Amino acid sequence: MASIDIAAVCERARVDPSLVRDTNIGNTSATGGYVLLWMQKAQRAYDNPALDFAVETANALDLPLLVVFALADYPSATVHHITFMLEGLKETVHALRERGIAFCIRRGAPGAIVREFGIDAAIIIGDEGRTITELEWRRHLLAYPELPRRIFVETEAVVPPKIACSKLAWSAAQLRPRISAFLPHFLEALKSPDSPQRIDASLNSRSDDTLLKRSSEHTDSARSANPLLRFQRIEFTPGYAVGMNLFREFLDQKLSRYAEYRNDPNSAAQSDMSPYLHFGQVAARRLAREALRLHPEHAQAYIEELVVRRELAINFVTYCPDYLHFESAIPAWAKDSLNATTRKNMFSKRDLEFARTDDPFWNAAQLEMILTGKMHNYMRMYWGKKILSWFSDPHESYSFAIEMNDRYSLDGRDPNGYAGVAWCFGRHDRPWPHREDFGNVRSMTPDGLRRKFDADLYAERMLKVYNARKPEVS
Numbered sequence: 001m002a003s004i005d006i007a008a009v010c011e012r013a014r015v016d017p018s019l020v021r022d023t024n025i026g027n028t029s030a031t032g033g034y035v036l037l038w039m040q041k042a043q044r045a046y047d048n049p050a051l052d053f054a055v056e057t058a059n060a061l062d063l064p065l066l067v068v069f070a071l072a073d074y075p076s077a078t079v080h081h082i083t084f085m086l087e088g089l090k091e092t093v094h095a096l097r098e099r100g101i102a103f104c105i106r107r108g109a110p111g112a113i114v115r116e117f118g119i120d121a122a123i124i125i126g127d128e129g130r131t132i133t134e135l136e137w138r139r140h141l142l143a144y145p146e147l148p149r150r151i152f153v154e155t156e157a158v159v160p161p162k163i164a165c166s167k168l169a170w171s172a173a174q175l176r177p178r179i180s181a182f183l184p185h186f187l188e189a190l191k192s193p194d195s196p197q198r199i200d201a202s203l204n205s206r207s208d209d210t211l212l213k214r215s216s217e218h219t220d221s222a223r224s225a226n227p228l229l230r231f232q233r234i235e236f237t238p239g240y241a242v243g244m245n246l247f248r249e250f251l252d253q254k255l256s257r258y259a260e261y262r263n264d265p266n267s268a269a270q271s272d273m274s275p276y277l278h279f280g281q282v283a284a285r286r287l288a289r290e291a292l293r294l295h296p297e298h299a300q301a302y303i304e305e306l307v308v309r310r311e312l313a314i315n316f317v318t319y320c321p322d323y324l325h326f327e328s329a330i331p332a333w334a335k336d337s338l339n340a341t342t343r344k345n346m347f348s349k350r351d352l353e354f355a356r357t358d359d360p361f362w363n364a365a366q367l368e369m370i371l372t373g374k375m376h377n378y379m380r381m382y383w384g385k386k387i388l389s390w391f392s393d394p395h396e397s398y399s400f401a402i403e404m405n406d407r408y409s410l411d412g413r414d415p416n417g418y419a420g421v422a423w424c425f426g427r428h429d430r431p432w433p434h435r436e437d438f439g440n441v442r443s444m445t446p447d448g449l450r451r452k453f454d455a456d457l458y459a460e461r462m463l464k465v466y467n468a469r470k471p472e473v474s
């Protein structure tokens with residue numbers, strides 16, 4: 001029987017016990033030959049509490065460790081998402097196998113794949129995930145009584161959501177004091193990467209490594225069906241090493257300007273960490289720790305976004321599980337006001353998708369998303385607000401904004417994206433004086449953009465990039 005002392009494993013792994021959720025579900029007489037780590041959310045070999053916990057569990061049971069990853073069909077995933085993910089995973093696989101940790105990737109539904117590997121395991125450890133799809137996968141896995149005990153470890157949030165706030169937070173102001181109080185504790189030194197004592201390289205043989213070699217082929221049919229996915233994109237280079245190098249550059253060259261210029265899309269003052277964070281290629285905890293350690297005098301504005309705002313988004317999807325729908329996601333005051341305000345449908349969805357509106361700034365933002373996979377934060381707010389103002393039905397505009405963001409943003413399909421769209425419709429905000437189209441929801445206008453930064457320069461820049469890269473559209 002696989003019996004472990006969770007507190008002792010946590011101590012050896014330097015994982016705070018509040019990051020660990022023992023489901024107490026599973027066959028307690030399982031006698032499998034390895035510890036299984038289902039790696040899905042935190043796709044990294046470093047700064048990964050689930051991995052550290054799994055290594056120490058394997059050592060406690062004197063068993064080898066096998067990591068399994070399921071290449072699943074994820075709603076809205078395009079060739080860009082899958083390529084970024086698989087290219088990043090290659091580096092992770094290499095690092096894990098070098099450390100004597102076996103790794104298998106297989107294509108299919110995670111529940112079925114983890115079940116296949118789990119049946120021969122002594123214990124199953126997984127990382128937590130909170131979007132609808134991620135929760136469904138985890139629920140599936142809990143449905144098999146024949147599998148061994150299942151334990152989940154938090155890898156996404158710095159402060160575990162149940163500790164930060166155990167109900168839906170109304171605003172960042174509600175969450176901030178609690179996050180600040182707990183942050184120093186959760187930023188304590190991370191464990192340096194460890195290897196299991198028992199190694200069994202033969203476990204690698206069940207992997208379909210060809211999936212890693214053909215990463216760009218996976219959604220070719222979707223790519224050819226949608227001309228907007230055929231652009232020669234300005235790609236972010238994936239992976240832990242590149243992500244961390246980019247972050248060090250940000251610390252050296254941009255962090256000191258962050259508080260003042262982060263809302264200027266022409267200033268390149270953001271860190272560009274969101275794609276790496278979304279795919280779990282880098283850890284928010286490591287970024288926060290490094291920013292505070294190396295530049296405490298400039299780090300606060302960054303921590304506000306990386307930890308407070310990001311964890312407000314995690315709180316939102318955790319405690320508002322129907323976040324995809326306007327009716328559940330938006331507070332009553334904003335819903336009532338938007339429902340009572342008349343608007344006309346201004347553009348077809350296709351015109352919006354192809355950036356063909358009469359607003360050059362909005363078109364530029366849509367092009368930025370399509371061309372780079374990442375729209376600047378300030379333009380994202382404007383983009384979402386304008387979508388709201390261009391549809392008569394707020395249910396429809398809400399769903400459309402999510403659909404576009406999830407399809408074209410490399411960091412889309414993330415709690416941040418759902419909370420970001422919901423913010424445009426009033427979530428985490430307060431009522432404002434009544435405005436045409438917006439009711440009491442905060443409005444944004446082209447003149448407001450111009451006052452904030454050189455919006456014409458931004459539009460010009462995007463158009464230039466678009467003209468240089470547009471594909472032949474038949």
Ligand SMILES: Cc1cc2nc3c(=O)[nH]c(=O)nc-3n(C[C@H](O)[C@H](O)[C@H](O)COP(=O)(O)OP(=O)(O)OC[C@H]3O[C@@H](n4cnc5c(N)ncnc54)[C@H](O)[C@@H]3O)c2cc1C
Binds near residue numbers: 272412414420421
């Ligand atoms: C309509 C809309 C849609 C959005 N969609 C997404 C999305 O799909 N994925 C996504 O990661 N973010 C999204 N955001 C939030 C924000 O725009 C991005 O996180 C940020 O621009 C990412 O760039 P960066 O990594 O360079 O950010 P930086 O400014 O360098 O910040 C560092 C990190 O802090 C977090 N962060 C920054 N701003 C916010 C914010 N407002 N809310 C929550 N977390 C934040 C992110 O994890 C980010 O990577 C959206 C915002 C809006 C208004």
